[in-house]
Amino acid sequence: MENNAIHxxxxxxxxxxxxxxxxxxxxxxxxxxxxxxxxxxxxxxWVGKTEVLRRVYQWLFWNQAGIAPIYYQFKxxxxxxxFAGEYILETVKQCLAFIKRDSQVINANPTLNxxxxxxxxxxxxxxxxxxxxxxxxxxxxxxxxxxxxxxxxPHILSHQWNIPVFLILDDTDRIAGKGYSREWSAxxxxxxxxxxxxxxxxxxxxxxxxxxxxxxxxxAVEIIELAGLxxxxxxxxxxxxxxxxxxxYDREILAIAARKLEGNPMYLKSVVWSASKMRKGLLSLKDxxxxxxxxxxxxNLGFSLNAAVSLExxxxxxxxxxxxxxxxxxxVEEVSTKLKCDPDVVKRTxxxxxxxxxxxxxxGAIAWTGGNxxxxxxxxxxxxxxxxxxxxxxxxxxxSKELKEGFxxxxxxxxxxxxxxxIDVLTAFSxxxxxxxxxxxxxxxxxxxxSLYQPGLDEKENDAILLPQVVGCFGSTRWEKNESGMPxxxxxxxxxxxxxxxxxxFWMVGIKESTSxxxxxxxxxxxxxxxxxxxxxxxxxxxxxxxxTEGFANDALHKLAGxxxxxxxxxxxGMLKNVLEHRDTIVPPACINVTSSxxxxxxxxxxxxxxxxxxxxAAEEIGAGMGFDDDAVSRIKAALVEACINAFEHCKIKGSKxxxxxxxxxxxxxxxxxNKGALFDRMPAPGSLAEPASGLPHKRGWGMELMKGxxxxxxxxxxxxxxxxxxxxxxxxxxxxxx
Amino acid sequence: MINQHINYKEIDNIVVLHAENYINKMExxxxxxxxDAFLAKRTYKFVIDFSGTDIINSIGISILIGIxxxxxxxKGLVLFSGLKKVNHxxxxxxxxxxxxxxxxxxxxxxxxxxxxx
Numbered sequence: 001m002e003n004n005a006i007h008x009x010x011x012x013x014x015x016x017x018x019x020x021x022x023x024x025x026x027x028x029x030x031x032x033x034x035x036x037x038x039x040x041x042x043x044x045x046w047v048g049k050t051e052v053l054r055r056v057y058q059w060l061f062w063n064q065a066g067i068a069p070i071y072y073q074f075k076x077x078x079x080x081x082x083f084a085g086e087y088i089l090e091t092v093k094q095c096l097a098f099i100k101r102d103s104q105v106i107n108a109n110p111t112l113n114x115x116x117x118x119x120x121x122x123x124x125x126x127x128x129x130x131x132x133x134x135x136x137x138x139x140x141x142x143x144x145x146x147x148x149x150x151x152x153x154p155h156i157l158s159h160q161w162n163i164p165v166f167l168i169l170d171d172t173d174r175i176a177g178k179g180y181s182r183e184w185s186a187x188x189x190x191x192x193x194x195x196x197x198x199x200x201x202x203x204x205x206x207x208x209x210x211x212x213x214x215x216x217x218x219x220a221v222e223i224i225e226l227a228g229l230x231x232x233x234x235x236x237x238x239x240x241x242x243x244x245x246x247x248x249y250d251r252e253i254l255a256i257a258a259r260k261l262e263g264n265p266m267y268l269k270s271v272v273w274s275a276s277k278m279r280k281g282l283l284s285l286k287d288x289x290x291x292x293x294x295x296x297x298x299x300n301l302g303f304s305l306n307a308a309v310s311l312e313x314x315x316x317x318x319x320x321x322x323x324x325x326x327x328x329x330x331x332v333e334e335v336s337t338k339l340k341c342d343p344d345v346v347k348r349t350x351x352x353x354x355x356x357x358x359x360x361x362x363x364g365a366i367a368w369t370g371g372n373x374x375x376x377x378x379x380x381x382x383x384x385x386x387x388x389x390x391x392x393x394x395x396x397x398x399x400s401k402e403l404k405e406g407f408x409x410x411x412x413x414x415x416x417x418x419x420x421x422x423i424d425v426l427t428a429f430s431x432x433x434x435x436x437x438x439x440x441x442x443x444x445x446x447x448x449x450x451s452l453y454q455p456g457l458d459e460k461e462n463d464a465i466l467l468p469q470v471v472g473c474f475g476s477t478r479w480e481k482n483e484s485g486m487p488x489x490x491x492x493x494x495x496x497x498x499x500x501x502x503x504x505x506f507w508m509v510g511i512k513e514s515t516s517x518x519x520x521x522x523x524x525x526x527x528x529x530x531x532x533x534x535x536x537x538x539x540x541x542x543x544x545x546x547x548x549t550e551g552f553a554n555d556a557l558h559k560l561a562g563x564x565x566x567x568x569x570x571x572x573x574g575m576l577k578n579v580l581e582h583r584d585t586i587v588p589p590a591c592i593n594v595t596s597s598x599x600x601x602x603x604x605x606x607x608x609x610x611x612x613x614x615x616x617x618a619a620e621e622i623g624a625g626m627g628f629d630d631d632a633v634s635r636i637k638a639a640l641v642e643a644c645i646n647a648f649e650h651c652k653i654k655g656s657k658x659x660x661x662x663x664x665x666x667x668x669x670x671x672x673x674x675n676k677g678a679l680f681d682r683m684p685a686p687g688s689l690a691e692p693a694s695g696l697p698h699k700r701g702w703g704m705e706l707m708k709g710x711x712x713x714x715x716x717x718x719x720x721x722x723x724x725x726x727x728x729x730x731x732x733x734x735x736x737x738x739x
Numbered sequence: 740m741i742n743q744h745i746n747y748k749e750i751d752n753i754v755v756l757h758a759e760n761y762i763n764k765m766e767x768x769x770x771x772x773x774x775d776a777f778l779a780k781r782t783y784k785f786v787i788d789f790s791g792t793d794i795i796n797s798i799g800i801s802i803l804i805g806i807x808x809x810x811x812x813x814k815g816l817v818l819f820s821g822l823k824k825v826n827h828x829x830x831x832x833x834x835x836x837x838x839x840x841x842x843x844x845x846x847x848x849x850x851x852x853x854x855x856x
Contacts, residue, residue, distance in 0.1 A: 613761060616794060634793070634825035641796050696804055696811075697834045702797040709832040710825070 006061060006103045007054040007071055013240050014269070017233035018052050021226060025056050025203060028222075029166050030064055041205040043226030044357060044371060045308055046266030049205040052226065053170050056203065060166060061098060067201075068098045068163045070154055073170035081143050088134050088150035089115060092127050095157050095165070099124075126160040151190040166201055173206035173355055207357030228263025231255060237265065238282075241272040248281030257288045260405065262371050270301040289402035293395045296373070297380055305377045309356065314386065315341065319349045320358065321382035324375040329365035418513050418549050418570070419487065421577060426491040426507065428580040429467040430718045433726075436465050438576045439545065439566035441552050465566075468493035468505040468541075469718075476508070476533060485525045486510045486518075486546075488533065495541065506539035510546040518548035518567075523556040527563050547573055603660040605644060607651065612644035615660055619671065622662050626669055627731060636669065636729050639710035642703045643673040643725045650723065651675040667731055668712075674724040747773060753784040753852050755845060762795040767802030774806050783815030784852050788845040790821025800833055807839060820848035 043049050060069035072090050093115055097105035112131055119128035130153055137145035158165040235255045242249040261267035274295035275282050282288055295301040311317050318339055332350055336343040353359045358370040383389040470493035491507040510526040512518045526546055534542045545566040552567055560567050603618050605611040616637040623633040647658040656676045663670040707714045713728035746757040754777050759766045810817045820842040830836045842848040
């Protein structure tokens with residue numbers, strides 16, 4: 001869009017997240033019948049209003065012919081007579097450009113005399129006459145007539161050319177701020193009269209909701225609030241800026257920065273530019289705090305804020321600081337009492353601050369609306385000018401505050417992340433066996449009492465937990481009105497491929513998402529609430545689990561272990577998630593103290609002819625080593641070959657592999673065969689392999705039947721990224737064949 | 740032409756095939772080709788000896804069933820011999836042992852074929 005921009009636009013790579021507003025305004029502007037004559041775009045300073053307005057103008061100029069857009073941006077410090085000349089020039093040249101469909105008329109920046117000549121050349125005598133009348137009034141010293149002529153120009157042009165005008169007025173709070181002088185009052189009155197006229201519609205933008213002094217238009221316009229960019233968009237903008245400026249960054253830190261900077265594009269850009277200028281990355285909270293303090297005090301942000309927050313006296317600063325640092329609303333009288341000064345003086349200051357969009361008046365109470373960044377800036381100015389602090393002292397305070405706030409925000413952000421992770425983990429449960437060590441946070445050695453642990457009902461062996469097939473997860477809030485404490489997620493599922501009430505399982509998972517460990521009180525609270533939930537749901541198998549991102553206090557662990565509650569910290573959760581999502585094999589990592597004497601052997605098979613014989617050879621070695629006799633070894637080999645063939649056959653991913661894990665324990669050999677594809681052949685239904693009419697057996701479909709016949713146990717498991725078949729063979733005399 | 744990869748011999752109009760160590764799809768099809776070739780030559784008596792076979796997979800079994808079907812269609816005879824216990828059990832599981840006599844040795848199988856029992 002910037003290629004044919006009429007008014008300057010920011011680069012597309014820096015423009016994020018305002019499409020919805022622009023589309024809406026454009027559609028409203030081009031409606032044939034409008035319910036309201038105008039719109040007001042309200043938003044804090046530098047939030048992106050001007051960019052929206054200019055892009056609306058741009059779209060209306062190039063993409064439709066029904067209304068003539070005119071854009072005018074009020075400026076600070078413009079004299080009344082200068083405003084009139086500039087306004088009529090902008091109005092007439094933009095109308096001419098629109099009629100001629102030639103943006104060069106605007107970009108050529110003609111003088112009034114040149115414009116008058118251009119109008120005569122194309123036989124637009126009405127517009128030429130308008131310009132001529134203005135010049136005549138001005139040269140005759142009749143500034144009021146000149147002003148009226150200028151302000152009414154869009155209306156006259158619209159009427160005489162029979163093209164409705166869509167007037168776009170930017171930074172209107174600048175005229176609101178000037179509303180005290182007689183001259184500017186005249187402008188405001190003229191603008192108000194014009195905007196109330198039915199002949200055209202308008203779009204205004206300002207940092208304060210008070211559209212014009214006297215609130216003449218309130219109730220007659222549609223107010224559109226423009227807030228800061230949403231966190232995700234603001235983060236993306238910062239990422240783009242960092243990339244463009246070759247600034248190293250950590251996305252999580254940028255997200256914290258985006259939140260702190262209120263999604264304000266100018267603040268976001270200032271911080272990245274400062275980081276670039278300081279040759280500093282945005283890789284840590286400390287980096288951000290340093291850069292933020294620098295740009296606020298010595299950099300672009302401070303410079304801009306200093307210009308925007310126009311403070312005329314020390315009194316203004318005191319009033320501003322009082323509102324900025326207050327945590328509640330204050331009336332003018334309250335402030336005058338606190339500052340021991342005349343209420344009228346305070347009122348004048350407050351009115352000015354309201355016109356800057358820093359304060360808002362509501363039913364007599366006045367509150368700070370300037371945001372956190374301006375608050376920090378005011379604190380800096382007040383601290384150095386009034387409280388006698390040095391800039392370095394203030395900078396240190398700001399950095400320290402940012403680190404604390406950022407750390408807190410980081411903690412909050414971890415909350416949602418961990419909760420989502422736990423839900424992912426729960427929904428990946430699909431009848432796997434998981435090592436119990438992942439569900440038992442170790443009690444510190446000095447207090448370790450393994451006897452405290454009461455194994456859950458689904459704990460199959462000393463070292464393994466049978467995970468259910470989870471069918472869904474939901475929060476507990478509906479059943480726990482008025483309860484506080486750690487949030488509880490409930491996962492509902494079934495065990496052993498049996499979908500009846502007797503095999504229904506409820507996992508109640510408490511999540512402590514904080515920068516501190518689970519305490520004994522929190523453990524007690526979880527036990528109480530989960531017991532109530534258990535009574536409500538009456539599951540055949542209730543399982544309770546607490547995940548503490550920062551671990552557990554020892555007394556909390558004792559309480560939870562005593563109740564048979566599983567306990568997992570972030571590290572264990574990460575391991576569980578990893579094995580569920582990536583390795584799909586539930587084995588304990590070396591760092592967990594596992595008492596079992598299990599041995600494991602991993603074999604990875606490529607999808608090549610006779611690769612299954614490699615698995616058979618491994619099974620032979622391992623089986624013989626365990627003491628299985630030749631026949632048992634042959635049966636394991638034959639079953640394993642079937643499992644591998646099945647895994648190859650159902651693996652649809654080209655170049656994929658089949659993963660085998662041999663788990664050797666005292667009484668049995670467990671072989672897991674896993675692919676990355678579809679399900680293995682299901683267990684054949686009874687009688688499904690009956691002999692056909694020829695009398696001979698069926699030719700196909702014997703794989704699963706053979707495995708079942710050759711091994712003691714065969715299980716099929718569906719994984720998030722594939723499927724797994726588990727073969728179990730017990731050593732004679734040490735285990736039992738399980739039906 | 741008879742497949743040279745399969746170790747076989749002819750004894751009094753009886754074809755004795757020695758199966759490979761691993762009967763999978765490829766080895767099963769090789770056996771099938773040899774049988775087809777002899778059937779085409781109007782030789783209808785077969786002994787398939789599995790004494791050198793450690794593993795027979797389910798695809799191999801399906802091919803063996805196909806071979807049996809073809810021989811039976813021609814009113815021929817087929818005997819299996821030398822099966823290791825695991826393979827014997829597998830044949831039991833799939834029900835093949837109900838249709839095909841399973842003899843301990845190749846010699847036993849040939850003699851039984853000769854005697855016409």
